[in-house]
Amino acid sequence: MRIGIVGAGMIGSTLAKLWVDAGHDVRMASRHPEELKPVVERLGERASAGTPQDAATFGEVVLLTVPLKAVPDLARDLAPLLAGKVVLDTGNAYERRDGPAARQASAHRLGSAGWSAAMFPGSRWVKAFNTVYFKVLEREAHRDGDRVGIPLASDDANALEVAAGLVRDAGFEPVIVGALARGKEFEPNTRSYNTGMSATDLKALFGRTGRR
DSSP: OEEEEEOOSHHHHHHHHHHHHTTOEEEEEOSSGGGGHHHHHHHOTTEEEEOHHHHHHHOSEEEEOSOGGGHHHHHHHHHHHHTTSEEEEOOOOOHHHHTHHHHHHHHSTTHHHHHHHTTSTTOEEEEOSOSSOHHHHHHHTTOSSSOBEEEEEESOHHHHHHHHHHHHHHTOEEEEEESGGGGGGGSTTSTTTTSOOBHHHHHHHHOGGGOO
16 A cells, blocks of 8 residues: 655654555655655665655555644645545644644544544544554554554544554554544543553443444
């Protein structure tokens, strides 16, 4: 699968490696793609770098992993390119970092993912990979036994299945929580956030809708 990654920070870079290792092609994005050359060289021939527009065009699936306050500006450039595509949104609302955007997103009836998704009409939005620290992703991928769970929420059943497959390819266990509005249940200051909980524990926490 071709995966565009908009946001080349720790989460984006870590998942890029895990997906390349699983056989996917990734294009990492930066407003200064030349700065990504060392990362791309380490990842090998399945990795490339480009602008956010390049990554959005390249990807069958696009991982959006940027500070929440950056979303409105990105939407102006990328919304038409992402229409019809599965978008994995790792965003979280942090008021100290994101200011008014965090307050608006937190007040949205569908949570921060719903706030972001509204700016990308036609995109198949999935809240994903927002609960786990990048060092946990590095350390715990493909571990034996009960794997780290990655909660997922979306209003698009097929997009959830695509996201679940990519979670497994990265070495974790998807936990389908439900509709996009339920993404509020695994945002900051919830029981599951930044705990590295196992899939079994997450399924128990979220109830029967967390099955997969």
